Amino acid sequence: MQVKPLIKDNTFLRHFWHPVATVQELEQSSADGLGPMAVRLLNENLVVANLNGEYVAMRDRCPHRSAKLSDGSVHGAEIQCPYHGWRYGADGACKHIPALPEGPIPSKAKVEKFACQEKYGLLWVRLDCSFDCTEIPHFSVAGDTKFKTIVHEPYWWKTSAARRWENFTDFSHFAFVHPKTLFDPNAAQPPLVPMDRVNGQFRFVYDTPRGMDVAKISVIGKFSYTCSMPFAINLSSEKYSDGTTSVLFNVSCPVSDTETKNFLLFAREKHDDSDWPHIAFNNLVFDEDQPVIEGESPQYIPDDEVSVVTDKVSTQYRKWLRELETAALEGKEAFKRALHTRVIESDRTYD
Numbered sequence: 001m002q003v004k005p006l007i008k009d010n011t012f013l014r015h016f017w018h019p020v021a022t023v024q025e026l027e028q029s030s031a032d033g034l035g036p037m038a039v040r041l042l043n044e045n046l047v048v049a050n051l052n053g054e055y056v057a058m059r060d061r062c063p064h065r066s067a068k069l070s071d072g073s074v075h076g077a078e079i080q081c082p083y084h085g086w087r088y089g090a091d092g093a094c095k096h097i098p099a100l101p102e103g104p105i106p107s108k109a110k111v112e113k114f115a116c117q118e119k120y121g122l123l124w125v126r127l128d129c130s131f132d133c134t135e136i137p138h139f140s141v142a143g144d145t146k147f148k149t150i151v152h153e154p155y156w157w158k159t160s161a162a163r164r165w166e167n168f169t170d171f172s173h174f175a176f177v178h179p180k181t182l183f184d185p186n187a188a189q190p191p192l193v194p195m196d197r198v199n200g201q202f203r204f205v206y207d208t209p210r211g212m213d214v215a216k217i218s219v220i221g222k223f224s225y226t227c228s229m230p231f232a233i234n235l236s237s238e239k240y241s242d243g244t245t246s247v248l249f250n251v252s253c254p255v256s257d258t259e260t261k262n263f264l265l266f267a268r269e270k271h272d273d274s275d276w277p278h279i280a281f282n283n284l285v286f287d288e289d290q291p292v293i294e295g296e297s298p299q300y301i302p303d304d305e306v307s308v309v310t311d312k313v314s315t316q317y318r319k320w321l322r323e324l325e326t327a328a329l330e331g332k333e334a335f336k337r338a339l340h341t342r343v344i345e346s347d348r349t350y351d
């Protein structure tokens with residue numbers, strides 16, 4: 001039996017910025033470090049490239065005979081198709097047809113291009129800029145010289161981006177999926193945290209229980225979440241034991257309804273010890289999550305799951321996703337309102 005999805009229409013996701021590749025991936029995708037490189041976002045095949053210092057994203061399909069531009073090559077400010085060598089500029093328009101050097105170039109010889117930006121060492125794409133009211137997600141320690149940041153290699157999970165988001169922010173799974181690594185198996189009852197909506201972000205704080213019997217490297221302390229909708233999580237953890245702060249910035253790219261490419265930035269206050277034990281620990285925690293999350297069926301969020309009050313974070317998240325879905329169908333102003341109207345439950349103050 002096919003279970004109905006909670007979100008019926010995913011087109012609202014096209015209005016957000018999503019990461020599609022690390023800059024390093026693009027640099028390693030070709031000998032000259034410029035691309036082109038194939039990526040996939042919301043079921044669309046795209047090509048990204050560095051054209052004379054400008055990062056561009058276009059549909060990965062040549063208008064001539066539909067070859068993949070990502071199999072072609074970069075020549076200065078142009079991408080050359082691998083099949084007959086037509087060349088396209090950063091605006092997507094064809095600039096040169098080798099078989100017809102004097103022209104004319106048909107006006108339809110144009111590849112659809114999409115907004116593309118580099119930030120935090122990641123390449124971000126927004127498929128639909130018509131509402132123009134979304135920003136690249138907030139990474140709390142970007143440019144902060146007190147912190148050293150590592151951009152992880154992306155990791156792929158066979159699940160939807162919303163499922164990955166819910167897993168990352170799910171307090172009641174810690175005791176079961178991460179006993180003794182991240183959490184104490186006896187601490188199964190999470191608190192009901194106040195959740196604020198500010199600037200298109202969910203903000204909430206979880207003071208994890210003190211004195212838990214967990215791995216020494218585990219970052220048990222005050223967890224502050226700033227989650228830019230729809231798929232970014234900035235988790236700043238202040239460790240009880242020594243007061244140091246570390247930040248996990250996890251953003252899932254919705255490759256398709258059943259596949260995510262996940263990007264992770266890991267930042268710690270300047271330190272003398274090696275990063276590797278900490279990276280290995282993050283990987284261990286994710287390895288504990290992955291089989292459980294990939295086993296959830298269906299991979300999208302269905303409309304028939306049973307929730308209890310302690311599932312507050314995910315039920316509130318689902319509520320907001322649905323509001324954004326509905327508002328996007330009504331138009332720009334409704335979408336802006338749904339994304340930016342403040343809802344404050346906590347006693348925290350915001351600018």
Ligand code: FES
Nearest residue numbers: 062064065081084
């Ligand atoms: S298919 Fe691209 S140039 Fe012919």
Ligand SMILES: [Fe+2]
Nearest residue numbers: 167177178289
């Ligand atoms: Fe987990």
